[in-house]
Amino acid sequence: MHLKGLMFDPYNNAYIVVLRDEDGHEMLPIWVGKAEAGAISMALENVAPPRPMTHDFMKSILDAYDAKVISVVITDLNENTYFAKIHLMYEDSEYTVDARPSDAIALALRSNAPVFAKESVLNKQSSEELEQWLENLKPEDFGKLDS
């Protein structure tokens, strides 16, 4: 999945990370909090903060021991509980770590690791709902994080 964008959801006072598949057929919205949206936005826009932010710190720890993020998989999106797996490679062994999709994506962006979504997650998510959403949004709603 590619990160298509990040937008503000005024109804829920939250942010939506929109992932799109390679052919652009499937879209997957993931609702995240403000801090998590900030962490994703900084990586998206290649902003180098003066001090390492939390996910930069996470990446530094992995780098210190030459551990690599191989991929991230969004495995389930329930109403309130989101699940993702981070696949790591360290000393020729693979490790799978449970994470929230927002943390997993923020780390994947900093590691140039691919993001995948399980088919079941895409099927479950009604993309019609999202399309309606997108239609109602004004261009100004995109990419704004400080509102």
Added chain:
Amino acid sequence: MGQTNPSADQQLVEYAVDRVLDETNTDTKILVLARQDGRPDSFPIWIGAAEGHAIKLALDTTLTPRPMSHDLIKSVMEHLNVRVRRVVIGDVKNSTYYATVYLENNGVERTVDARPSDAISLALRTRAPLYVTEDVLARRNTANLESWLAKQIPKSSSNQQEVRES
């Protein structure tokens, strides 16, 4: 990353997280550290609201339905068998504090540069000790601090009471 190895004679003073205070009217919080060697001293650090929240969750040992960012860091480290040996606040420049996280894995030590908020959030979750160097203690700016803290204490103790009761 930040390979700032402190000189061997750098004196360390142990501190512990005392509380997280709300800074009124701004989107920041104040993390107050307390000196542990018997000499009373409070060491405040201004941090972001999200960072303050992450520390508060660890202080109150609140269980969240999903792992928060620092829980994830801890979990990744457990998978890789990396331990946090200690956290040292070892520098201050333009009122910004710098922390170093000392890691160990099978005898291999590494240091990672971090903001104090991230380092302390992780230290609380991994029960690692926290130190401030004498150098930083000597160079911090304490102007107006005591009076400011005195003003805040009644409010914070009532907050802590609420947390305990809930």
